[in-house]
Amino acid sequence: MIDVSGLVKIFLEGGREIRPLDGIDFTCERGEFILIVGRSGSGKTTFLNILGGLTQPSSGRVKIDGNEIGKLSDAECSALRFRTIGFVFQFPGLLAPLTALENVTLSSSITGVTPEDPAYARTLLERVGLPGKADTLPAHLSGGELKRVAIARALVNRPSLILADEPTADLDIETEREVMALFREINRSGTTIVMVTHNTELAPFASRVMKMENGNLTEYER
Amino acid sequence: MIRLITKSIVHRPVRNGALIISFAFIAASLFSGHFLVAGATDSVRQELSRLGADIIVVPAQYHAEGEAVLLRGEPSSFFFDSAIVGQVENVSGVAQAAPQIYIATMPADCCSALVQLIAIDPSRDFTIGPWLAQHREMPLGKDEIILGSQLVGDIGSTQYYYGHPFRVAGKLEPTGTGVDVSVFLRAEDARVMAAESVAMAYEPIEIPEGKISVVLIKVKNPAESTQVASRITDHVEGVRVITPQYLISTVATQLDATIRILDLAALVATLVSLPLIALISVMAANERMREIGMLRALGATQARIFYLISGEFVIIALAGGILGIAVSTVLLLSFQSYISVTVGVPLTVPAAGSFIVSALAAVLLTTGIGGVAAFFTAVRAARTEPYRAIRSGEL
Numbered sequence: 001m002i003d004v005s006g007l008v009k010i011f012l013e014g015g016r017e018i019r020p021l022d023g024i025d026f027t028c029e030r031g032e033f034i035l036i037v038g039r040s041g042s043g044k045t046t047f048l049n050i051l052g053g054l055t056q057p058s059s060g061r062v063k064i065d066g067n068e069i070g071k072l073s074d075a076e077c078s079a080l081r082f083r084t085i086g087f088v089f090q091f092p093g094l095l096a097p098l099t100a101l102e103n104v105t106l107s108s109s110i111t112g113v114t115p116e117d118p119a120y121a122r123t124l125l126e127r128v129g130l131p132g133k134a135d136t137l138p139a140h141l142s143g144g145e146l147k148r149v150a151i152a153r154a155l156v157n158r159p160s161l162i163l164a165d166e167p168t169a170d171l172d173i174e175t176e177r178e179v180m181a182l183f184r185e186i187n188r189s190g191t192t193i194v195m196v197t198h199n200t201e202l203a204p205f206a207s208r209v210m211k212m213e214n215g216n217l218t219e220y221e222r
Numbered sequence: 223m224i225r226l227i228t229k230s231i232v233h234r235p236v237r238n239g240a241l242i243i244s245f246a247f248i249a250a251s252l253f254s255g256h257f258l259v260a261g262a263t264d265s266v267r268q269e270l271s272r273l274g275a276d277i278i279v280v281p282a283q284y285h286a287e288g289e290a291v292l293l294r295g296e297p298s299s300f301f302f303d304s305a306i307v308g309q310v311e312n313v314s315g316v317a318q319a320a321p322q323i324y325i326a327t328m329p330a331d332c333c334s335a336l337v338q339l340i341a342i343d344p345s346r347d348f349t350i351g352p353w354l355a356q357h358r359e360m361p362l363g364k365d366e367i368i369l370g371s372q373l374v375g376d377i378g379s380t381q382y383y384y385g386h387p388f389r390v391a392g393k394l395e396p397t398g399t400g401v402d403v404s405v406f407l408r409a410e411d412a413r414v415m416a417a418e419s420v421a422m423a424y425e426p427i428e429i430p431e432g433k434i435s436v437v438l439i440k441v442k443n444p445a446e447s448t449q450v451a452s453r454i455t456d457h458v459e460g461v462r463v464i465t466p467q468y469l470i471s472t473v474a475t476q477l478d479a480t481i482r483i484l485d486l487a488a489l490v491a492t493l494v495s496l497p498l499i500a501l502i503s504v505m506a507a508n509e510r511m512r513e514i515g516m517l518r519a520l521g522a523t524q525a526r527i528f529y530l531i532s533g534e535f536v537i538i539a540l541a542g543g544i545l546g547i548a549v550s551t552v553l554l555l556s557f558q559s560y561i562s563v564t565v566g567v568p569l570t571v572p573a574a575g576s577f578i579v580s581a582l583a584a585v586l587l588t589t590g591i592g593g594v595a596a597f598f599t600a601v602r603a604a605r606t607e608p609y610r611a612i613r614s615g616e617l
Binding site for chain 1: 223225226229230232233512513515516517518519520521522523524525526530607608609610612
C-alpha cells in the first residue's frame with residue numbers, strides 16, 4: 001500500500017539546516033493500522049503530509065498503491081488524494097457556512113465530481129454517531145462531534161488509506177476513546193490507517209506502533 | 223462549486239456587502255454616462271423622427287432660440303419672411319418644405335399653460351405626420367389642438383390660449399424633447415387667436431402677416447441631407463440650418479462636462495477601490511489559508527482553488543454591478559426631468575438595445591475589475607503548498 005525509501009526532508013530556518021526526516025524507509029501493508037508516536041516537532045506531521053502528497057520530500061521516494069507521488073502532476077496527485085486518501089487533521093477544518101452533511105460531501109463540491117452514492121454521506125454521519133445532525137452548522141456542534149464529522153468527511157469517497165494527524169488532540173478522554181474505537185472499526189472494515197500522535201496510550205488501538213525520533217522511524221516497544 | 227462560493231459570500235455579510243457597494247458605485251458611474259448619452263441621442267432622434275424633418279431652417283439671428291425650442295422646449299417667438307419657403311423649395315434636393323409658426327405663451331392669465339405653441343399648415347405639414355397618420359379618424363380640425371405628452375389636458379376638453387378656446391384633439395407619445403411641452407394647432411387658427419388676443423388677452427400676441435418661424439424640410443435623398451443643408455445656407459440669405467447631426471453633436475457637447483465628471487468618478491472609484499479590493503482579497507485568502515490547504519487535501523486541484531478565490535470576487539463584483547445598474551436606472555428614471563433641465567439636454571429612456579448594451583458593458587467591466595483585483599491573490603493561494611497552507615496560522 002505504502003512504500004517509502006530514503007525519505008529526507010530538509011528545512012532552512014534562519015540559515016540553519018533542519019532535517020526532521022533523515023533517510024526514512026517505511027512500508028505499510030493494506031489493512032494495517034499503524035500508529036506513529038513521537039514528541040512534538042519530531043517530524044511526524046511532516047512525514048504524514050509527505051505520504052499524502054501535501055508537501056514534497058527533499059529526496060527519497062514515496063509510493064502509494066504503486067504511484068510514485070513525486071512524479072505525479074498536480075491534477076494526478078489531487079485525483080489520488082480524492083480517490084485513495086482520506087485526511088483527518090488535528091483541527092476539524094469544517095467550513096462554517098456549510099452544514100455537517102455539506103461538509104462531509106465537500107470533496108465532491110470542490111472537485112466537481114458527482115458522488116456515486118449521494119445517500120452514503122448521510123449514512124456515514126449515522127455511522128460516526130451523528131444521526132439527526134446532518135443539517136446542523138459546525139457552530140452548533142461540540143468538539144467531539146466536529147471531529148466525527150471530519151472523520152465522516154475523510155471516509156466519504158471510500159478511501160483505501162486514512163492519514164490521521166493527532167485526531168484525538170484537544171478531546172476529553174471519553175471522547176478520545178470513542179473516536180479511537182471508531183478508527184478501529186473503520187480499520188476492521190478494510191481501510192488502512194496511518195495515524196500520528198504524541199499520545200502513546202493510544203497504542204492498543206493499532207496493529208503496529210512506530211516511533212519517530214531524530215529524523216528516523218523505528219519500531220516502538222509496547 | 224458555485225453553491226460553495228455563494229455560501230462563503232453570504233457567510234461574511236459585512237465585508238462582502240461593503241465590497242458589493244463599492245462595485246455598485248463603479249458600475250453606476252460607468253453606466254450613468256452611457257445612459258445620459260444614449261438617452262439624449264435617442265431623444266433627439268425621436269424628436270426629429272416625430273417632426274419628420276431632415277433639416278430645419280431658422281432665422282439666422284434666432285438660431286439659439288430655435289435650438290432651445292427643439293431640444294428643451296423653452297418657449298420662444300421669432301419670425302422671418304414666409305417668402306423663404308419658396309426659396310428653400312427651389313434648392314436642389316429639397317422634396318418638401320413645411321412652414322411653422324412658433325408662439326411662446328405668456329406666464330399670465332392668457333393661457334392654460336406656459337408652453338410653446340406650434341402653428342402648422344395641415345395641407346403642407348409633415349411634422350406630426352407619423353402621429354396624424356396613426357389617427358386618421360381625427361384630423362386636426364378648426365380650433366383643435368394636439369398636446370405634447372407632458373401637458374395636462376384630457377382629450378375632448380377645452381383649453382384657452384390668449385382667450386381663444388381650443389378643443390384637445392389628441393396627445394402625442396413622449397419624446398423627452400421640446401415636443402413634449404408643445405401644443406400643435408393650425409396656422410389659420412393661430413392667426414385668428416392673435417387677432418382676438420388684442421381684445422381678449424392681457425398680453426396680446428402678434429403674428430406679423432407674411433411671417434413664419436421655421437421651415438422644416440424633407441430631402442429627396444436622406445443620405446445627402448448635409449449637402450442639401452449646405453446648399454440652403456449658400457443660396458438663401460438670413461437663415462441658419464439645423465440638422466440631426468448638428469443637434470446630436472450639440473447635445474454631445476452639452477453632455478461632455480457631465481460625462482467627464484461621471485467618467486472621472488468611475489476612474490477615481492476604480493483607482494481607489496482596486497487596491498482596497500485587492501488588499502481585502504489578500505486578507506480574505508490569508509484568513510482562509512488553512513481552509514484552502516484542507517480543500518487541497520480533499521482533492522481540489524490548483525485550478526479549482528483559483529476558481530474558488532477568484533470566483534468569489536467575480537460573483538461579488540457581478541452582484542455589485544447588477545445592483546449599481548438597478549439603482550442608477552431607478553434614480554435616472556426618477557430624476558429624468560430634473561437631470562434634463564439641470565444639464566440642459568433632452569432626455570428619454572434609451573432604446574432597449576443601447577440600454578442593454580450599456581448595462582452589460584458596465585456589469586462586464588465591473589466584473590472584470592473584480593477578477594483583476596482577485597487574480598494575483600487567487601494565483602498565490604492556488605500555488606501555495608497544501609502543507610504550508612494547512613500550517614498557516616500556527617505559531
